[in-house]
Amino acid sequence: MRFSAADSADQSVLVTEVGTRDGFQVEAEFIPTESKAAVINALIDAGVRSFEATSFVSPRAIPQLADASQLMDLIERKPGVRLTALVPNARGAERAAAAKVDMMACFVSASESHCQANLNKPIERALADVAEFVPIARQFNIPVRGAIAVAFGCPFEGDTPVDSLLRIADTYHELGVRHLSLGDTTGMATPPVVERAVDALQRRFSDMEIALHFHNTRGVGLANVMVGLQMGIREFESSIAGLGGCPFAPGASGNICTEDLVYLLQESGYQTGIDLDRLCEVARQVESLLGRGLPGQVMKAGQRLRKFTLDGARRAVG
Amino acid sequence: MRFSAADSADQSVLVTEVGTRDGFQVEAEFIPTESKAAVINALIDAGVRSFEATSFVSPRAIPQLADASQLMDLIERKPGVRLTALVPNARGAERAAAAKVDMMACFVSASESHCQANLNKPIERALADVAEFVPIARQFNIPVRGAIAVAFGCPFEGDTPVDSLLRIADTYHELGVRHLSLGDTTGMATPPVVERAVDALQRRFSDMEIALHFHNTRGVGLANVMVGLQMGIREFESSIAGLGGCPFAPGASGNICTEDLVYLLQESGYQTGIDLDRLCEVARQVESLLGRGLPGQVMKAGQRLRKFTLDGARRAVG
Secondary structure (H helix, E strand, O other): OOOOHHHOOOOEOEEEEOHHHHHHHHOOOOOOHHHHHHHHHHHHHOOOOEEEEEEOOOOOOOHHHOOHHHHHHHOOOOOOOEEEEEOOOHHHHHHHHHOOOOEEEEEEEOOHHHHHHHHOOOHHHHHHHHHHHHHHHHHOOOOEEEEEEOOOOEOOOEOOOHHHHHHHHHHHHHOOOOEEEEEOOOOOOOHHHHHHHHHHHHHHOOOOEEEEEOEOOOOOHHHHHHHHHHOOOOEEEEEHHHOOOOOOOOOOOOEOEHHHHHHHHHHOOOEOOOOHHHHHHHHHHHHHHHOOOOOOOHHHHOOOOOOOOHHHHHHHHO | OOOOHHHOOOOEOEEEEOHHHHHHHHOOOOOOHHHHHHHHHHHHHOOOOEEEEEEOOOOOOOHHHOOHHHHHHHOOOOOOOEEEEEOOOHHHHHHHHHOOOOEEEEEEEOOHHHHHHHHOOOHHHHHHHHHHHHHHHHHOOOOEEEEEEOOOOEOOOEOOOHHHHHHHHHHHHHOOOOEEEEEOOOOOOOHHHHHHHHHHHHHHOOOOEEEEEOEOOOOOHHHHHHHHHHOOOOEEEEEHHHOOOOOOOOOOOOEOEHHHHHHHHHHOOOEOOOOHHHHHHHHHHHHHHHOOOOOOOHHHHOOOOOOOOHHHHHHHHO
């Protein structure tokens, strides 16, 4: 019944920052490569140890991420920091290897409609492309992470059957992939949906590390994290300041917010190795960079035990 | 380990709407009484069965709620709908009784500094005032609910010791109060803090119903609801559209959002008796009423299984 980490053997949680990929890719205006690198470098300084930094998809598909190679060059590499990039095929894998990524992420949608809309090919073909590039990654000794999009529901098809997840995860597993990331691409995950999916995957594989990637499109992103924590998940993907969005829900939130996630984890007794105050500074810098307010809460409210004076309160109230 | 209600004997959850009190009271511009009543009446039509509708504090203290009696008159009363009002003292109790509230809520802060700032009196004196008005409520056969502000932390004093909660709850209990509401006034609740407080109160009292009142100031409001659900709590207080705010955190969210809470509950198998689509309509009406966007997510994103077409998606993306 307890939520805090005090009873858990494993209190360490890996937070993977995806803001410069999943967040920035929905920004219409091109963000200078130097600014993207500055965000990642500042996050590394704040203690973030894992990134989905960019994507080696076709520059024509996502112009915002066309600078993937240059971005990798500008990141100040540090031991213990893992830089992952999305890779759609063999050509992307060659580019990613040349850019010295620490991990490649392959990705397939759990529904045919979304796979077609997102990758412009059916699931079978997407999996064949993954099978083609995994040996390239292996050749460069770069581990591969397998992502599944719309893992908790598809905006075109509705519920995602657990069997669809198992089918893709089976293929990943056969290819030697041992890291799985379940993506809540349009924010359809709920506690029972998460529980059902994670339970099925944990039962099927004893040797797959599972990460959860939630969006806060319907406000329940951190509630879903609570489910993951209780099921033993120790890696979550999030965006600094709550970057990102959902093309189907104008005005709705994007990915769960890194600093709010870290706040929840640390207050619940988990260790992330991240300095929350510095993380909030970076979040505010990202607001400045984009020139608008972003959904993150802790960067506005401050740490839990931040003290106020009565006088200050009256001023604030009045 | 399971979060869904499927394993629970009691799947019914009471959602108490506090937006017209806790939300509206931070609005600088006076909201016409008719508009306030329209919000409550629309929520009743959507299936909401419990409200903290207003407050019978001194009109000078909170001008926005100076229309408490008139507001009560404009609400279309229905059987099974409970209209609660905050009551600070005997005079407020007389006014509330005359306005035919279904329940009175007394309130005391768990910290001396906040009690002084909020009620302008020490805790001892605030409890004495409660002791004075409870017999008046009893005389009118109106049940009293006991609220504790800053129950999970105080912006002036930091952590709220569990003993402070027990002391106030003991006094309430001696006065015959059997409904307790723990208020996270400035959004300092976290999973372990909630767990500790609720556990202590559940151990002390076998005959007190406990409601939880969370703010989303630091983004973890619904994560805290998850803790409450797992501990058997079956009443939560929230604001339509996520109304409200925190005087200490400009730009931060207010109360947890009613429609997002109802979404989480219903998707997790709990019954609230509320029509989520109609609730979202009211949330959008409240945005129009205040002339600005509000934090609620589900009103923007829609129901979980809302379907999109590929064509619509491409248009939305492009």
